[in-house]
Structures are given as structure tokens and as C-alpha cells.
Amino acid sequence: MSSSLIPTSTPARLTATAAVKLPRLVLLVVGTIYILAGLFFRDPWKADDVIGLATMLTALSDPSGQALLLPQVGDLAHAQDGPLTTWLGALFITLFAPLLKLFTSELNANIVASRLPNLLWFGMLAASVWHSAYWLARRPEAQPLRLPFGGEPSPTAYGRMIADATLLLTVATVGILWRMHETSEVPAIIAFQALALYSLVRMFERPASGAILLGLSLGACFLTRGWLGAGPIMLATVLCFIPRGPLRQHSQWLALSAVLTLAIIMAWWIPAKRVSVYWTEQWRLWHLAAWGWAGFKEQLNNLRDLLWFLWPIWPLALLALWQWRSWFKAPHIYVPAISFIVPLISLLFMRDAFEPEYALLVVPCAILAAFSLPTLRRGVVNTLDWFAIMCFSLTATTVWLGWIAQQTGWPRQISHNIARQTQGYDTFISWPVMIIAVLGTIAWISLVRWRLSTNPPGLLRGTVLSAGGLITTWLLLVTLWMPSLDYVRSYRDVSGELSAALREHKQPGECLRSWGLGSGQRASFLVFNDIKVNFDNRCTLVLEQFSLRDLQDGKAPIPENAVQLWQGKRGPDRHEAFRLLRVSAQ
The missing domain is CATH 3.40.50 (Rossmann fold)
Structure with missing residues (x-):
């Protein structure tokens, strides 16, 4: 963006004390608890979770190697998405299952090993999201208004605050909580989309390395979810290089990205077509069937589902688009906005769109939501804090109340409803698991007490409360309720x-x-x-x-x-x- 277009005033109003960054240890602990809770010590559930594992085991048991190149479930072709998650899952099973078999059964060892790539996907997502937001927030167009007597945050402090908020808002998004813990293509496509977005941001300063990384990430998107997942990401990328786009001055590097992406696609597609014309034809037909004008009723259903899937970040993202509307062409708004708008519009042309398609909205929505925070008035921020406290305290209490009803029979009506859903299940108490649940609850109470007693000036307190509340609720679910859920959902x-x-x-x-x-x-x-x-x-x-x-x-x-x-x-x-x-x- 040329200097003549850099605004002299922005909607962001922030002091240095409000831009305090979180300790790195806090982010590390939050991320670790988030991804580890619910990842292990359970069976794979229907449908995407267990289908992903089935393609990995089929690939390992096929002596011809065809099931590794072209994913299958047993003897039946799984001609959709792409083979990348099958490849990595099979690799992790090969490397780690023999060691895990020393401590558990062969089946359980395979299940655990197949979920280890989720640690990689989450790490890639967290790093890409944080650095994308950090470098966008450091740009001159994104800086908060200069105060008359100074005291505004430095670009580095402001960038760290926005980056921390983006990561916490991503973690706090309800819709991807379960999906990030399943053995499917969804965690991978979210991670590669975040990497592609970071590649675009990197191209502002280092176009060569950014273009190479962009080509690799777009190719990986295709190998992960085919055209259904890669198409919206690729289109959003191209729109960043159009004559009025923020990356127009680096448009010559887009050719390098396109060549790398095409090379990656052809490196799989050419041998795939030679090995099985039937599989590749079924794959093509599946993609054609997935695209089409969605009916009015289906669009309403998508809108309804999106409201909870993107909660609580979508209101903040819409607020950011409104507050920064005069700065829409600035990179920190245009890049995430176009990455959000294109997948959103593409839902209109997808039949049976659901969570795997909704997942492409999370990362750009979280970045936009973070840029809304410095535009909020203090009263609004306090209201959001109270809402997070009440909402997640209620959800945590509900989880505990349901567990008590299951164990004791009181309250009677709740106990009756749970017993009807878990018919034949023998209740028991695992004391180590219960201790973890109690510690998680104490941590939430301490976090709420910290907010109410100290009234910290940092703008991040609301995002900390949202992320902490959601993680607490999730931790309680996967500790107190995992045996019951496994009984109900496992085959x-x-x-x-x-x-x-x-x-x-x-x-x-x-x-x-x-x-x-x-x-x-x-x-x-x-x-x-x-x-x-x-x-x-x-x-x-x-x-x-x-x-x-x-x-x-x-x-x-x-x-x-x-x-x-x-x-x-x-x-x-x-x-x-x-x-x-x-x-x-x-």
C-alpha cells in the first residue's frame, strides 16, 4: 500500500497499558491443554473420524500400494478429498505404533498413533495464525490512533497483542473444537489454509520465500481436500493480486506459486490416473456432485449452523468489517476479509455443505475479530467479559450437574434423561480423571476471580476468558463424560x-x-x-x-x-x- 493511501487516523484506540502481551507460557499451556484434551483415550467415532483411520489402516495392509496412492476403506474406493492425511497417518502408525504396542493392544496403538499428526496440524495452525496477525498488525495502516501526549503502544507491542488475541479467539471458536481432535482431513485443511494466509502476509516483506511457501501450501490444500477445500482458498489468493489488491506489486511472484502448486497436483494426479481410471473418475464425479446451487432452505440451514459454528468470533469479525470499512483495501483487513468472504460465498454453490466447508471461515474470521478489539469502547469490553464469565460458568456447571445426576440419580429428571440416552452403561468414578476435572474447574474459578478482583487493564482479558471458559468446558466433557460418550458413539x-x-x-x-x-x-x-x-x-x-x-x-x-x-x-x-x-x- 502506497504511503499516500496510509490513513492518518484509524478506528483503533489503545494505550500501551491495554496492549500488554500474554506470557508465552500461558499460550503454551492453553494450546497444550486444548489439543491434548480429548485427543487420546477414546475410540474413533462415526463418521469422518473413523473413516480417516480406516483409509490409513487399509493403505498399510495393501501390498500393492494402490490404497496409499488412492485412499480406500477396505476393498471400496474412498474417492473424495485427497490422500495427504492418509499418507501422514500411515507414516505415523508405521513409526510409532510398534513402540505403543509395548503398552497397549495393537488396535489401540494404531488409534493413538493415527492421532499424532493432529499435534502437527495444531502446531502449524497456531504458528501460522499468530505470525499472520502479528505482521499484519505491525503494518502502518493498522496502527492505533496516536494519542495527544503519547502513550500509544509500539508497533511490536500492538502486533503481539493482536497476535495473542487471534490465537485465543481461534482456540475459543466452538465449531472446530471437536474437529481439531478427529482423524480426518479437517484439521489439516485448517492448518494449510492458515499457512497459505501466512504466506500471503510474508510476501509483503519477502516475496520470494512467501511465493514458494504459498505454492507448497496451496498444493497441500489440494492434496488434503481436493477442489472442494482448495478451490475457495486459491480464488481468495488470486484476488489478493488483482490490480486493486494489496499484493499487486508482487503479482509476478504469483506465477512461481502457481507452478509449484500445479507441480504438486500433477505429481499425484498423473500416477493416480494411470493406476486406476475408475478411482479418478469417481473422484471427479464426487466433486461435480458436490458443487451446485444450494436451495433456499439449505442456505438458511447453513446460516443457522454458521451462527453456532463460528461463535463467539463472528460478531466481532462483522464489527471489524464495519469499524474498518474505510480501510478495507489495507492489507490487515483485505487479506483476511477476502479469505473469509470467498469461502462464505462458495457455500451458496455447494450441495450439503457442512462443518468441513465451514472450517475454512475460522482462521480469517479470527484475525478480523482480533482487529475489532482495539475499536471497542471500554463499556463494551466489560460487557463481553461478563458475558464470557456467565456463559462458560453456566456450561461448566451444567456439565458437573449432569455428571452428578448420572452418578447419584439426582436431580431425578436429568438422571432419567441421561439414563435413557446411555441405556446399558455401567457408571463408575475414575478418581485420577475426576481430579483433573476438579483442577480444571479450580483454574476457571481462579481466572474469574482474577478478572473480578483486579480489573486488569489489558485488552486481552476478554479473549482469555473466552478461551479459558471453552477449554474448561471441553476438559470437563472429555474427563467426566468421555466414558459415556465412548459407550454411546463407539462401534x-x-x-x-x-x-x-x-x-x-x-x-x-x-x-x-x-x-x-x-x-x-x-x-x-x-x-x-x-x-x-x-x-x-x-x-x-x-x-x-x-x-x-x-x-x-x-x-x-x-x-x-x-x-x-x-x-x-x-x-x-x-x-x-x-x-x-x-x-x-x-
Whole structure:
């Protein structure tokens, strides 16, 4: 941005005392608790979580290597997204599972090893987000108004404050909390988008290295989630280099980024097409089916879901766009704004858009939200502090109350509702886990007491409260409630029952096919007991998934040419069930 366009006044009003930075140890502790809580000591859940692990295990068990190049779930093609998460997950299982097997079963060792890449994804996300916000906030266009007698923060202090706030707001975003802990492509695409955004910011000062990093990150975005994930990021990138874009003076470097991106894509696509025309054609058809004009009802559903997915950062992001509207072309607003607007508009042209698509909005939204903070009046900041205290104190209390009801039977109505959802579950108390939950609660109480007793001048106190409150609630959920959640959502037990039935009834040479079996269920049976199904109509064993309501209504009869060998379901599930049939050979 030329010096003639640098504004002499900005909507940011901030003193040096309000721009105090957080100790690095605080950010480290917050990030560590955030990513480790809920990552281990649980089964993979339906659907993306267990499907991601299934593609990794299939790749390792395929001697031909085709499942490593072209992701599969057992013998069935998983022709969507990209292979990058499968590659890295398989690598981590190969490296770390043998060591983990010394302490646990082979299955649990594979599950733990497959989630280790999430530490890499979160580390990449945190570093990219922090440095993107830091360098954008140091730019002259972003500086707060100079005070008549001095006392405004230095560019370095201001940049650190905005960067800390951005990272805390990212962590405080409700929608990605669970997604960052699952074995799927979602954590990876968020991390690579953040890296691509940092590459754009880096190009203002170091265009060569920024262009190289941009090309690598865009190529990685494609290998992670195909065109569905990479397309909006690539389009937003190009719009930063248009004649009126902030990076127009470095547009010649975009060619280098494009060449690197294309080279990465072709390095996978050319051999993939040679190995399996069927897989690549299915991949192309899946992408074509994903794009299309979403109906009005679907757009309303997306808007409704986005309001909670991006909570609590979306109101602050919209406020930033309004407060900095006269500075829209400035890099610190334009780059994150265009990175937010393009994926948002792309949702209008996606059928069945959901959380993996919403995830592309989080990083740019968090950066914009951070730039709204220095524009807020003190009364508004205090109101946000009180809202965070009340909101997360209520959620933490609710988690504790539900756990007490489950353990003691009081309050009776809450206990009855929980028992209905966890039918067959035997409650117990794990004292080490309970101690962690108590310590987390004490930490939250101490944080609230710090805010109420000291009234700190730092502008970051609201973001600290939001991040701390969400992490406390999450920590309570994954300590007090993880056994119950695992019981409700895991397919380990029903998969074991099916495996036993197959050992009893399967005859030599028989194969297994499925009727109405969902992709998440298919992946679960593969992960837990290596049960593989296919679509060969000559298979005489059939695994059928059906609705219990249909069974009660007489709409799910056993076919005349079939004999039921086994029927089962997850203990608390009141909807889906499975049965193993033997049908007459065709």
C-alpha cells in the first residue's frame, strides 16, 4: 500500500497499558491443554473420524500400494478429498505404533498413533495464525490512533497483542473444537489454509520465500481436500493480486506459486490416473456432485449452523468489517476479509455443505475479530467479559450437574434423561480423571476471580476468558463424560459381536456384502475387527443396516431367500441396527 493511501487516523484506540502481551507460557499451556484434551483415550467415532483411520489402516495392509496412492476403506474406493492425511497417518502408525504396542493392544496403538499428526496440524495452525496477525498488525495502516501526549503502544507491542488475541479467539471458536481432535482431513485443511494466509502476509516483506511457501501450501490444500477445500482458498489468493489488491506489486511472484502448486497436483494426479481410471473418475464425479446451487432452505440451514459454528468470533469479525470499512483495501483487513468472504460465498454453490466447508471461515474470521478489539469502547469490553464469565460458568456447571445426576440419580429428571440416552452403561468414578476435572474447574474459578478482583487493564482479558471458559468446558466433557460418550458413539462392541458371528457362520470361500450400510459403519467394522465388505452380488453373506422403527412397523422384513444368522446394535442406539443374513446364491 502506497504511503499516500496510509490513513492518518484509524478506528483503533489503545494505550500501551491495554496492549500488554500474554506470557508465552500461558499460550503454551492453553494450546497444550486444548489439543491434548480429548485427543487420546477414546475410540474413533462415526463418521469422518473413523473413516480417516480406516483409509490409513487399509493403505498399510495393501501390498500393492494402490490404497496409499488412492485412499480406500477396505476393498471400496474412498474417492473424495485427497490422500495427504492418509499418507501422514500411515507414516505415523508405521513409526510409532510398534513402540505403543509395548503398552497397549495393537488396535489401540494404531488409534493413538493415527492421532499424532493432529499435534502437527495444531502446531502449524497456531504458528501460522499468530505470525499472520502479528505482521499484519505491525503494518502502518493498522496502527492505533496516536494519542495527544503519547502513550500509544509500539508497533511490536500492538502486533503481539493482536497476535495473542487471534490465537485465543481461534482456540475459543466452538465449531472446530471437536474437529481439531478427529482423524480426518479437517484439521489439516485448517492448518494449510492458515499457512497459505501466512504466506500471503510474508510476501509483503519477502516475496520470494512467501511465493514458494504459498505454492507448497496451496498444493497441500489440494492434496488434503481436493477442489472442494482448495478451490475457495486459491480464488481468495488470486484476488489478493488483482490490480486493486494489496499484493499487486508482487503479482509476478504469483506465477512461481502457481507452478509449484500445479507441480504438486500433477505429481499425484498423473500416477493416480494411470493406476486406476475408475478411482479418478469417481473422484471427479464426487466433486461435480458436490458443487451446485444450494436451495433456499439449505442456505438458511447453513446460516443457522454458521451462527453456532463460528461463535463467539463472528460478531466481532462483522464489527471489524464495519469499524474498518474505510480501510478495507489495507492489507490487515483485505487479506483476511477476502479469505473469509470467498469461502462464505462458495457455500451458496455447494450441495450439503457442512462443518468441513465451514472450517475454512475460522482462521480469517479470527484475525478480523482480533482487529475489532482495539475499536471497542471500554463499556463494551466489560460487557463481553461478563458475558464470557456467565456463559462458560453456566456450561461448566451444567456439565458437573449432569455428571452428578448420572452418578447419584439426582436431580431425578436429568438422571432419567441421561439414563435413557446411555441405556446399558455401567457408571463408575475414575478418581485420577475426576481430579483433573476438579483442577480444571479450580483454574476457571481462579481466572474469574482474577478478572473480578483486579480489573486488569489489558485488552486481552476478554479473549482469555473466552478461551479459558471453552477449554474448561471441553476438559470437563472429555474427563467426566468421555466414558459415556465412548459407550454411546463407539462401534467397538457391536463390531466384536459381528466378528464372532462371522467366525461362527462364515464358510470357506464365502464373502460378505452389504445392504444399506453407511460409510462410517463400514469403516468402523474394518477398524475394530478387520471386517471387509464389498458390492459383489455373488456374495451369499449379507450385512444389512436397518432402522428399528422400520422393523417395528413391519417395513424391514427378512427376504424370503434369506436366513438371519445374527442381529445386533449399539446398546443405547434407538434407531439403527444390523443383521447378518445368508441368502441363496444367485
